[in-house]
Amino acid sequence: MTARRLNEVTVVNGLESTENAAVRSAITGAALHEKLAALGNETYGLQTCERYADMIAEIKHLKIERRAVVLAHNYQRPEIFEVADFIGDSLELARNARDVRDADVIVFCGVHFMAETAKVFNPDRKVLLPDLRAGCSLADSVTAEALAERKEELLKIYPDLKVVSYVNCTADVKALSDACCTSANATKIVERIDSKNILFVPDQNLANYVQGQTSKRIISWDGNCYVHHQITPEEVNKVKRAIPGIKVLAHPECRKDVLALADAVLSTSAMVRYAQESSANKFLVVTECGLSDRLLMEIPDKHFYKACKLCRFMKMITLEGTLDSLKHLRYEIELSEDVREGAKRALEKMLELSV
Numbered sequence: 001m002t003a004r005r006l007n008e009v010t011v012v013n014g015l016e017s018t019e020n021a022a023v024r025s026a027i028t029g030a031a032l033h034e035k036l037a038a039l040g041n042e043t044y045g046l047q048t049c050e051r052y053a054d055m056i057a058e059i060k061h062l063k064i065e066r067r068a069v070v071l072a073h074n075y076q077r078p079e080i081f082e083v084a085d086f087i088g089d090s091l092e093l094a095r096n097a098r099d100v101r102d103a104d105v106i107v108f109c110g111v112h113f114m115a116e117t118a119k120v121f122n123p124d125r126k127v128l129l130p131d132l133r134a135g136c137s138l139a140d141s142v143t144a145e146a147l148a149e150r151k152e153e154l155l156k157i158y159p160d161l162k163v164v165s166y167v168n169c170t171a172d173v174k175a176l177s178d179a180c181c182t183s184a185n186a187t188k189i190v191e192r193i194d195s196k197n198i199l200f201v202p203d204q205n206l207a208n209y210v211q212g213q214t215s216k217r218i219i220s221w222d223g224n225c226y227v228h229h230q231i232t233p234e235e236v237n238k239v240k241r242a243i244p245g246i247k248v249l250a251h252p253e254c255r256k257d258v259l260a261l262a263d264a265v266l267s268t269s270a271m272v273r274y275a276q277e278s279s280a281n282k283f284l285v286v287t288e289c290g291l292s293d294r295l296l297m298e299i300p301d302k303h304f305y306k307a308c309k310l311c312r313f314m315k316m317i318t319l320e321g322t323l324d325s326l327k328h329l330r331y332e333i334e335l336s337e338d339v340r341e342g343a344k345r346a347l348e349k350m351l352e353l354s355v
């Protein structure tokens with residue numbers, strides 16, 4: 001699985017050395033305005049797009065100067081996609097972070113735990129997060145101390161217990177885990193890990209979903225993503241009634257009663273592939289709104305409806321912040337070596353088990 005590479009010029013391996021590359025790949029304000037008009041969002045007026053086009057050109061120029069790459073999560077703002085070398089879900093970006101070569105700087109347009117993952121695989125590079133407030137309610141629901149305590153209790157009852165942590169957690173929680181997983185591979189990791197009893201942290205909805213796919217015992221943590229957890233079956237049913245035949249694609253971080261209404265339960269990048277390959281042309285996308293924006297821009301001949309919510313953390317990353325991050329080389333992610341090594345082991349276990 002590879003994340004979509006957006007910009008042909010600003011490639012990761014073999015960064016172009018001339019400023020002309022930035023100039024060639026720059027988009028005009030008018031072209032950006034036309035492209036973003038598909039989103040039907042009044043924010044993207046011509047003046048705003050002209051301002052963004054200038055920033056995009058400056059960011060592309062700085063990427064070359066700084067030997068930097070930009071990784072962007074699917075939930076980012078559409079204007080951020082314009083400067084991204086890779087766009088993807090957590091698993092894809094974890095792989096990209098591991099495979100980055102010939103770059104000195106990684107700018108991570110996503111949330112804090114994702115930038116930590118990039119640092120885990122790139123200890124000698126500067127990993128930058130444009131805004132340190134870009135956290136995650138789900139990651140905040142489990143601390144390393146609470147996990148260590150719960151693990152100790154459960155090991156007395158289930159001596160074979162293994163901890164599988166969804167990647168949406170901090171590096172020190174990952175370091176206490178036997179393997180990580182993403183929404184794309186959670187069931188596979190649980191099935192393949194060498195234990196019948198699994199403590200699954202921190203997302204209770206993903207844990208419930210996996211429990212429905214496996215005969216192993218899943219002991220879930222009491223956490224959730226506030227964005228997905230607030231989506232209700234009533235909202236989904238309302239759209240289904242209004243648009244007969246619409247295909248419902250839901251993210252497994254949604255509640256069980258919402259997943260029960262879905263035609264397919266998929267990670268964000270699997271949603272992109274599903275929409276591209278399906279013969280259907282109307283989809284209700286039940287996840288964070290950024291993905292619907294990506295779909296609207298990439299598959300303009302199909303119709304996407306948003307039963308979605310904005311993640312306030314993801315939206316803290318802006319073009320202005322990304323530009324400042326590259327200009328001032330801020331904010332740098334740092335990890336202690338023992339946490340980094342522990343998290344790397346759990347992430348590598350995931351990559352090994354998910355092949």
Ligand code: SF4
Pocket residue numbers: 111135136137138139168225226227228288311312313314
């Ligand atoms: S969408 Fe949910 S899981 Fe993802 S960063 Fe936002 S709060 Fe965290």
